[in-house]
Amino acid sequence: MAGNFYTVECPDCENEQVVFGKAATQVACAVCGSTLAHATGGKAVFEGEVLDTVERREAPDDLTGSS
Template sequence: MAGNFIRVRCEDCENEQVLFGKAANTVDCAVCGSTLATPTGGEADVHVEVVETVEAR
């Protein structure tokens, strides 16, 4: 499975979280619950700032 893990920063609470770039489910912030990314069938649609790519495969 090819894909990237990315570190994102929530715009509401500034929490940083790592998620899979091809997320199959909606990803919510673990702290405040706002939506960080939604699935599109390929690369996830990331709604917040991407801080870094953690691992590229």
């Protein structure tokens, strides 16, 4: 899966939540229900402040079957 995850701060309650950068649907805050991200068909538009980028992790070669 190509894309990164981002830690986004809710503009209403200041909850920090991890959101996929290419969200396919609207993402709501788990605490107050406020909208954190809108889907655009590509990169999501974030309503709250992006605090951090959570890089995707690569699987070790022995788990993926690659040589």
